[in-house]
Amino acid sequence: MRPAERQLALQQKTVRVSCIVPVYNEEAVVAAFVQKLQQQLQALTQHFEIILVDDGSQDKTIQVVRQLPPSCRIRLLGLSRNFGKEIALTAGLEHCNGEVAIILDADFQHPIEVLPVFLQQWAEGYDMVYGVRQSRESEARLKRYFARMFYWIMRKITSIDLPSHAGDFRLLDKQVVDALKQFPERTRFMKGLYAFVGYQSVSVPFDVQERAAGKSSWGFMKLTELAMTGIASFSDVPLRVWGWIGFAISFIAFIYAIYIVTVTLLFGADMPGFPTLVVAIMFLGGIQLLSIGILGEYIARIFTEVKQRPKYLLQIKEGFDA
Known part of the structure; x- marks a missing residue:
């Protein structure tokens, strides 16, 4: 009209x-x-x-x-x-x-x-x-x-x-x-x-x-779930950002590897630090689990849609x- x-x-x-x-x-x-x-x-x-x-x-x-x-x-x-x-x-x-x-x-x-x-x-x-x-x-x-x-x-x-x-x-x-x-x-x-x-x-x-x-029946968890639905429904940035994070971590690891090789050639081998190793493993493990969780959110929504209920x-x- x-x-x-x-x-x-x-x-x-x-x-x-x-x-x-x-x-x-x-x-x-x-x-x-x-x-x-x-x-x-x-x-x-x-x-x-x-x-x-x-x-x-x-x-x-x-x-x-x-x-x-x-x-x-x-x-x-x-x-x-x-x-x-x-x-x-x-x-x-x-x-x-x-x-x-x-x-x-x-x-x-x-x-x-x-x-x-x-x-x-x-x-x-x-x-x-x-x-x-x-x-x-x-x-x-x-x-x-x-x-x-x-x-x-x-x-x-x-x-x-x-x-x-x-x-x-x-x-x-x-x-x-x-x-x-x-x-x-x-x-x-x-x-x-x-x-x-x-x-x-x-x-x-x-x-x-x-x-x-x-x-109200809208508690914190329901509002959080609704917010996640909104983000996942209208943006693929959460998926793409992990590619950049992976690139950044790889670049840092490459620089650190050059640093270790340089120090070893100049001053000889040093005793590896166990705390550093544990922190690195936990950090990378946490990053991987977080990225898998975000990927899982999108896959779960695809799974819901393809069932055509x-x-x-x-x-x-x-x-x-x-």
């Missing part, structure tokens, strides 16, 4: 909006969240759907969702197990039919009040509108440090422009959604895919709200025939 058509559709409240909300053990907040989201969407458009993607919840999230009134226009997808948030988002995107898709979390940390700003930016011609956190002061200092380091590494070793402090809270035009549907990979880093597809994009600052209930399995699909 052209900007003029988008503006007209927004003014006439005829924009078809699909809200994609991944949920995992959100029984305490999902009903209140959906009702508030419904109120906001009704003020913006006559045509909307709320796609809740349950990622294998162990509580009563699905039962609570099923008790919501039909006026909420719920579309429920239930994955057969916990596949992870990236796959849950993928399932939602593959089942949405709106002219725009809006992704947000169900814990109230993504402010629903920002949605009119997203739609206004879309009406002005932007195909992707993403939220950017204004502050991370509420997070632990170590987490903030690793986040800054991750974004710095991604800027240095990848060709994608990954916005700092931007998450999954965003609006996607239908053509962006269609582009994302073309990616077949199973090990996904959605923030990287958003940046990879390109299109006209703009950021909208927002303040992260307190969680309405519960605690489904990205997810649906156990529940309700509301899509209405």
Whole structure:
């Protein structure tokens, strides 16, 4: 749609909006969240759907969702197990039919009040509108440090422009959604895919709200695994760098060999140092194990892809025939 058509559709409240909300053990907040989201969407458009993607919840999230009134226009997808948030988002995107898709979390940390700003930016011609956190002061200092380091590494070793402090809270035009549907990979880093597809994009600052209930399931290890997925998915520098490290070590060894030969010819043979030998063996062994580990990360991802297993399995699909 052209900007003029988008503006007209927004003014006439005829924009078809699909809200994609991944949920995992959100029984305490999902009903209140959906009702508030419904109120906001009704003020913006006559045509909307709320796609809740349950990622294998162990509580009563699905039962609570099923008790919501039909006026909420719920579309429920239930994955057969916990596949992870990236796959849950993928399932939602593959089942949405709106002219725009809006992704947000169900814990109230993504402010629903920002949605009119997203739609206004879309009406002005932007195909992707993403939220950017204004502050991370509420997070632990170590987490903030690793986040800054991750974004710095991604800027240095990848060709994608990954916005700092931007998450999954965003609006996607239908053509962006269609582009994302073309990616077949199973090990996904959605923030990287958003940046990879390109299109006209703009950021909208927002303040992260307190969680309405519960605690985040994203611990340090899961965030580290996600960061490794992002790096391995969009850069081959970790593989290439070991070639340069190997060259550097070989060059140093060659220089040292010349030094030993020269000293031996000039001053005679010297007793070899056992500590030096141990340090050299441990250093080279550590380098080899580290390089094999990095190579293994890439091989493991190749192994996952060549099996061609489904990205997810649906156990529940309700509301899509209405």
